[in-house]
Amino acid sequence: MMPTKKTIELSRGDPDSGNMLVNIGPQHPATHGVLRLLCELDGETVLSVEPDIGYLHSSFEKLGEFRTWNQIIPLTDRMDYLAPLMYNCVYAMAVEKLMGLEVTERCKVVRVLCMEMERIFSHLLWLGTTAIDVGAFTPFLYAFQERERIYKLHESFTGARITTSATRIGGMMADLPDGWTDDLKDFVETFPKTLDEIDSLLTRNGIHLGRTQDIGIISSSDAINAGFTGPNLRASGVDYDLRKDRPYYDYETYEFDVPIGKNGDCYDRYLVRMEEMRQSLKILSQALERLPDGPINVEDPRVSLPSKTDCMNDMESMIHHFKIVTEGVRVPPGDCYFAIEGSKGELGMYVVSDGGEKPIRWRIRPPSFVNLSVLPQLAEGHQVSDLIMINASLDIVLGEIDR
Amino acid sequence: MTEQLTAIFGSAIVGSEVQCGDQEVLFVEPAQSREILEWLKDNEEHSYDLLLDVTAVDYGSVPGVQVVYQLWSIIHKKLLRIKCSLPENRLKIRTVVDLWSCANWLEREVFDLFGVDFVGHPDLRRILMPKNYSEGHPLRKTFPLRGKFSREKQTKIALEQDYEDYYRPEQLGALGIEPVNDAD
Known part of the structure; x- marks a missing residue:
């Protein structure tokens, strides 16, 4: 098929109307990444907006088809650099589900710790940059100071601040280092104070209320x-949270609430995320309490390497070690869709295997991609400054949209 | 559910299976995929109201592309996967944009990367790849990892790209604004 080279007609493109065509981005701080927005304006009012994406396209899905199952993990954290551990975890979880592999209890709790920490990590960036978009600079500094502490936790656990690559099929890259849980506990205890300070700066701030309330409203049925x-989605009043509705890793045994909004405007999206951070802290402290001892990696000959002693002493272990290292893990034929409650929405991985050491298809169900596609519908009729606010309130990350 | 569907749609329901212990998969004929999806969305007993994903798989061993829909029912808390195999010589399927608006970009992505034509889609054009990309559809198995053209040719095409394309001079003209000409 020939590539189409169709240009869209402007919805109200009348030469005599005096409308302006304004191009925002792709290099613009308010677009939160390499996103280009082509807007048609009547004065300050947005008549139509068309997001143009693909500037960061790296073809991760195609690259994945040329890598072994474990080699894909470094690709996953490069998609959402705002919550890298979450992407590491969900990929490993999807492949483990396809293999029918049950990870150890310690690994489960460590991954819950990682995922909830990343939710706070991602929401903090959203909070800081969104506040800056509506003119509040202080919350940005507060949020980034707290983010830096999570960066340090990343670094001491994985050796990297952003490109963590922390999971492996059947476990983690390494066990938690000494004193890591104490540092996390310290964060869980002291972070609420900063969160309350940010809360007092924004939640009842007249400017913030004026800029967010009744802006970018979407009803629950439209949102679905x-x-x-x-x-x-939850800001529009729909109670759908995978941790409750399709629980994984014993989330049903943790005590936490799912905040639900009412109006579906930017302000409700703000409130929902603020409360989610508090609930994540609750989960974190429960997970820290129940963190069991024991091995972090599963003892399964399909994925785990035999010990060095065994390799040196018996031939079969040596061969087994050689096969896993040189050929990689083999995954039985079939396909599996596995999703977790990501920081930005339902983060799913669809993996298809034919029984080989490489996937036939590895598909990411991108939450930001789908969320961003609603922007034109939300922004039409609002002012340009509200378009920036609506875009910020959707919490997108372009690395994952373009993949 | 499969029996119910077979009673209504007959041979359009090709089969069903369960993957990974709890994931229901339904194979349907492309000719009636839209009607089946609409029925699954509107039927109160099932009400799969949330379309999570539209994607495709090229198995390589079988010529053609398999379009995959992931559905979720918020009320009944059920997950369902619909698969639709398209033969190589007829990569066409009806669009579901009028049922779920989120299918708009998802179908565009499948078109961009696999070349599947979604009949009735209001705005079917490339979304991730550049607008002037002419090497084909990258996620097909016949597409080499480094692309179909040589590095030299790829660079040449990239350099030949008209930057004015990005600003749609014809539209600027339509609005009575003169496009800026760098040559002057």
């Missing part, structure tokens, strides 16, 4: 139809 998931 538009494929919204995560905080964006």
Whole structure:
């Protein structure tokens, strides 16, 4: 098929109307990444907006088909650099589900710790940059100071601040280092104070209320139809949280609430995310309490390497070690869709295997991609400054949209 | 559910299976995929109201592309996967944009990367790859990892790209604004 080279007609493109065509991005701080927005304006009012994406396209899905199952893990954290551990975890979880592999209890709790920490990590960036978009600079500094502490936790656990690559099929890259849980406990205890300070700066701030309330409203039925998931969907009053509705890793045994909004405007999306951070802290402290001892990696000959002593002493272990290292893990034929409640919405991985050491297809169900596609519908009729606010309130990350 | 569907749609329901212990998969004929999806969405007993994903798989061993829909029912808390095999010579399927608006970008992505034509889609054009990309559809198995053209040719095409394309001069003209000409 020939590539189409169709240009869209402007919805109200009348030469005599005096409308302006304004191009925002792709290099613009308010677009939160390499996103280009082509807007048609009547004065300050947005008549139509068309997001143009693909500037960061790296073809991760295609690259994945040329890598072994474990080699894909470094690709996953490069998609959402705002919550890398979450992407590491969900990929490993999807492949483990396809293999029918049950990870150890310690690994489960460590991954819950990682995922909830990343939710706070990602929401903090959203909070800081969104506040800056509506003119509040202080919350940005507060949020980034707290983010730096999570960066340090990343670094001491994985050796990297952003490109963590922390999981492996059947466990983690390494066990938690000494004193790591104490540092996390310290964060869980002291972070609420900063969160309250940010809360007092924004939640009842007249300027913030004026800029967010009744802006970018979407009803619950429209939000479902538009494929919204995560905080964006819950802000519209739909009770859908994978941790409750399709629980994984014993989330049903943790005590936490799912905040639900009412109006579906930018302010509700803000409130939902603020509360989610508090609930994540609750989960974190429960997970820290129940963190069991024991091995972090599963003892399964399909994925785990035999010990060095065994390799030196018996031939079969040596061969087994050689096969896993040179050929990689083999996954039985079949396909599996596995999703977790990501920080931005339903984060799913669809993996298809033919029994070989490489996937036939590895598909990411991108929450930001679907959320961003609603932007034109939300922004039409609002002012340009509200378009920036609506875009910020959707919490997108371009690395994952373009993949 | 499979029996119910077979009673209504007959031979359009090709089969069903369960993957990974709890994931229901339904194979349907492309000719009636839209009607089946609409029925699954509107039927109160099932009400799969959330379309999570539209994607495709090229198995390589079988010519053609398999379009995959992931559905979720918020009320009944059920997950369902619909698969639709398209033969190589007829990569066409009806669009579901009018049922779920989120299918718009998802179908565009499948078109961009696999070349599947979604009949009735209001705005079917490339979304991730550049607008002037002419090497084909990258996620097909016949597409080499480094692309179909040589590095030299790829660079040449990239350099030949008209930057004015990005600003749609014809539209600027339509609005009575003169496009800026760098040559002057």
